[in-house]
Amino acid sequence: MPKGAELIVDFLVKEKVPYVFGICGHGNVGMLDALYDAKDDLKLISPRHEQTAGHMADGYFRVRHEPVATLTSCGPGSANMVMPLALAMTDSSAMMAITANVPTSQFNRSPFQEINGHFQADFPSVIKPVVKRSFQPTRVEMLPLALRQGMQTMLSGRAGPVQIDVPYNLFQESAEVELEHSQPTRLNARRSGANEEDVRTAMDMILAAERPVLFVGHGVTLSEASEELTAFAHRLSIPVISSPNGMGTLDMEDPLSLGFIGRNGSYPANEAGRRADLVIVVGARFDDRSASSWLKGYSWNFPQTKLIHADVDHAEIGRNYAPDLPILADARTFLRQLLSEIDRRNVPAGPRLEDWRARTIDWAREWEAFVGPKFEMHASPIRPERIVHDCQRILPSNAIMTFDAGIHHNWFMQFWKARNPASMLNSWGFSGMGFGPSAALGAKLAAPDRPVISVCGDGGFTMVPHVLCTAVEYNIPVVWLVWNNFAWGAIRDIQYGQFEGREIGTAFYSGDDGQPYNPDFAAWARASGVAAKTVTRSQDFAGALEEAVKANRPYLLDVHVDADIRPPSTGSWQLPPRPHKEPAFGKPYFAGA
Structure with missing residues (x-):
């Protein structure tokens, strides 16, 4: 009969998880013993602080799009995971956070490091706001289902972290139970697409627009849609604005790349955003920094500007701007659908939107003339x-x-x-x-x-x-x-x-x-x-x-570094109730004014 820790380790090995980043404690020493036997397949790396373990797992996932696990002990060790889990949650980064808790036989007796003010072994309530789902199996027999559901939850839809909270007696207790049969879970294994009618409507809007821009974010990165984004932007000559986590999905040396938008965005991106007649958002959200705190005319001009918003997370569609066409879809699938629609309509190949592109090139030249000389200065x-x-x-x-x-x-x-x-x-x-x-x-x-x-x-x-x-x-x-x-x-x-x-x-x-x-x-x-x-x-x-x-x-x-030289703002950012500052370069544009 396998011990609980052996089930967890076997699951991670079968899922081809290469690393556990974690720190020892009395609550997880039984798990460490199982990792000892599996160290050829599953390497434990122990940083000096749990926060770093969480950020390491986050960084690993962002590069490979494959998750790893973290391991922390009861109480303070797992409490140190709150910040990295919150960061991973808001940036759509997956990790399996295995947190130890007090033994089930001591639930609600207030043993060492139990949180029980409202419910026994209540540490998951600390973590719930910063994970997609929290699981707390209380018997060894419950581990296989929790592990499988946890991995699927992490990697389905919008990626994010999950918590598996394990009372530490489960690591060493045994039961007649086997892991549930499943293939290794992979990000993007389940891809949703837009319905055909919405794809046709989107293409009608795109081809009718005279000043369209694409705004792309982490969803394009996670969907591994760089090739499709590049092909679509080139095919229809549409300039591309990127969120920081979407940067590089279109090579930013590409003439169609305008950079980031918002207070510390580039001047061409803000000019294009506030003067566009259509914004096609794929896998991005309008947070305050990429929308100049939603101040009209500083980065965007909705609702005068039409909006197509495609995202895999329905909660982000319409959160801050009501779209004219909301689309719940995976970024790569949606871009492929648009490319297929272009082919179906036999849209003529070749440059388009010459006047619009000429304006973005002029803005880029103005921006370069303003900032360029400073890049060569020695000091x-x-x-x-x-x-x-x-x-x-x-x-x-x-x-x-x-x-x-x-x-x-x-x-x-x-x-x-x-x-x-x-x-x-x-x-x-x-x-x-x-x-x-x-x-x-x-x-x-x-x-x-x-x-x-x-x-x-x-x-x-x-x-x-x-x-x-x-x-x-x-x-x-x-x-x-x-x-x-x-x-x-x-x-x-x-x-x-x-x-x-x-x-x-x-x-x-x-x-x-x-x-x-x-x-x-x-x-x-x-x-x-x-x-x-x-x-x-x-x-x-x-x-x-x-x-x-x-x-x-x-x-x-x-x-x-010289602390007295500041980035030139090209949008704005407000800290209510303080009044917002005007851009240092460029000025807002109010469509329809």
Whole structure:
């Protein structure tokens, strides 16, 4: 009769899950014993903090579109998973979070680390808001069904994390039970398509439009629809705007790529968005940052602009803008249907929408004339534009970049040109710090032959510096580029812009002399066994980055960046009730005014 832990391990092996990222505790030691016997097929990697384990699983999935599991113990260990699960949930990233709980014989007796104020062993209530589904089997016989349903829930429809909450006696108890027969579950195994009538209506609207744009997001990335998106955009000469997690689904060097939209978007994207007569949204949502806080005329002009919104998640269709044509469909399937409809109608090949495309090209030239010269400037501390420029020049097109939340991310959203899908991993929907430095470890395990660079703020990196230990312990050759501007720069800029410069709690100062303060990140890295350099001159940055990538070992660059240079806003962002700011470049356009 198998033990519960053996059933879980056998299930993960049969599902071809290669890794468990987790940390030991008294509550899961019985599971660790089963992993010992399976270590040739299922490798345990133990970072120094559960938050990093969650972000590693998230990063792994975003690159390979295959899930891994996390393992945490009762109480604090699993509580540390709340933030990475929330981030994975909002960014549609799948992982199986196996959390231990108190033994069933002690339910409601308030043993060590039980949460029972409203219900026995109630830790799943902590996790429920940040997972697609929470399962709590209380007998070994319940494990096979929970595991199968959990894996299917994670990977069906809009991907996301699930929790399997296991009372720790189940790991060592046995029962006469077998795993349910099933083939390994895969993302995109079930694809929904639009009905034929909606496809025809969509094509009528698209061919009638004079100023259409595509807005694509993570749904296109997860659906692996880059080829179809590129073919469709080229076939009908439609410009493409990308959300951060959709960047690279159309090569951003392509003339049809306009970049990101919103406050820190590109000028061509915002101009096209607010002047379009039709927006075709595929696998994206209108959050406040990609919609200039829904302020009309700053990024979009609905309802004067017609809207086709296709998404695999019905909850996102119409959440913020009522579509003229709502379509519940997988991104790749819908794009293939549109391509087939083009062929069915014998739409003439060749360039279309010449006037509209000429306007987008003019906007791109205006934008380049405004920002271009700054990318070539040398300075100490280094101008932010120079870092983006040299990263673009030095890194190969297949490099994977991970980002934390912060001012550094704003610069890369605005100016980075991703060449491939799933090559720009962003902490977007939940904007959690610590994601970038941690997710880079999972991304490198998912793609060992590709360079992985974490661009992370000094504040965010200081939250998870133990990633250095994990990289050394497991020989994971990640490069961390610490954007060292001696501040919580993005929030300090809000204080400067909206609170008359009344800075408090956002700059890092030495208590003794009031000078800017940070630890010596390079020394910290070297103390951990990681190669490191400090870079203060822009002339030295490109060479240091090239050396770090070629070293093929864990490497940290402490890069001193000018904190007083800010990304030029081209849209807006409002923090109610504070009034919104006008764009620094360009101005809103109000359709029908």
